[in-house]
Amino acid sequence: MSGATASSGGHDGTHGDTPVDPREGAAEFRDDVTVELVRSAARDADVLFAARVSTKGEQSLEDVEGDAERSKGLVNYLMRSRHGSPFEHNSMTFYVQAPIFVFRELMRHRMASYNEESGRYRELRPVFYVPGPDRQLVQEGKPGHYQFLDGTPDQHKLVEEETRHQCVEAYAAYQRMLDAGIAREVARIVLPLTIYSSAYVTVNARSLMNFLSLRVRNDESTYPSYPQREIEMVAEQMEAAWAELMPVSHAAFQRNGRVAP
């Protein structure tokens, strides 16, 4: 597969200004998503100062390391008792490249802030998602509790060929309409949901935990969720970045069954 790496494409999503004819092989097919932490102000200490004001009533910007065990204990207590507001005094901004069907799910999470590239103001690039060889393809079970099984080589081949064919045809139709002077906002209606978009997503740790509790499947979850794999790929990368910034809070989230406080 000609899958691009996670770093492919510029931050503005451009891939050069050369006119593109996907029928000549210029379409790009990826099986990954990009998630980059572009800005953050997020530390475990931010949770502590917010929590301690309730008993100290004064500025209490303390280092977590000052009394590491006590700090861990307080963060764990806050998480366990679902005292969630101290986890709001921080901010993380992610740059995300993902197919539009992922953004449809992502934007259901109203506690995040979003800004997405426009298909009205710019020509969309022919970059499409096609499931990779590790993507499980066969669904079994009942709604809300599906199990997924590996596909056969023939099933993988079918998914890849059909997806590529439809994307190339749809993009050619898009180009024909643009060439005929049709507005971008009209021509784009033929493009598939698997075309990539890009957006900035800003969250705080509390809103991120709500998102992670729903969009990552984890055996230790008190309330297991069964998300679509592609949004889970976004969520996993966000979780890894958050765990690095706020390891004590992340450990408490995991220890307490991944219940968002």
Ligand SMILES: Cc1cc2nc3c(=O)[nH]c(=O)nc-3n(C[C@H](O)[C@H](O)[C@H](O)COP(=O)(O)OP(=O)(O)OC[C@H]3O[C@@H](n4cnc5c(N)ncnc54)[C@H](O)[C@@H]3O)c2cc1C
């Ligand atoms: C596995 C899975 C399957 C799904 N399937 C479907 C589906 O088939 N169809 C579908 O439409 N959606 C579906 N969803 C989306 C789901 O219904 C939620 O819209 C999505 O998970 C966002 O969750 P949220 O509302 O908690 O997040 P946020 O919007 O970030 O809200 C966070 C929390 O804030 C509070 N809140 C936010 N807004 C309000 C409000 N207006 N009123 C009261 N409280 C509020 C709630 O406590 C909420 O939990 C699915 C989600 C998952 C994880």
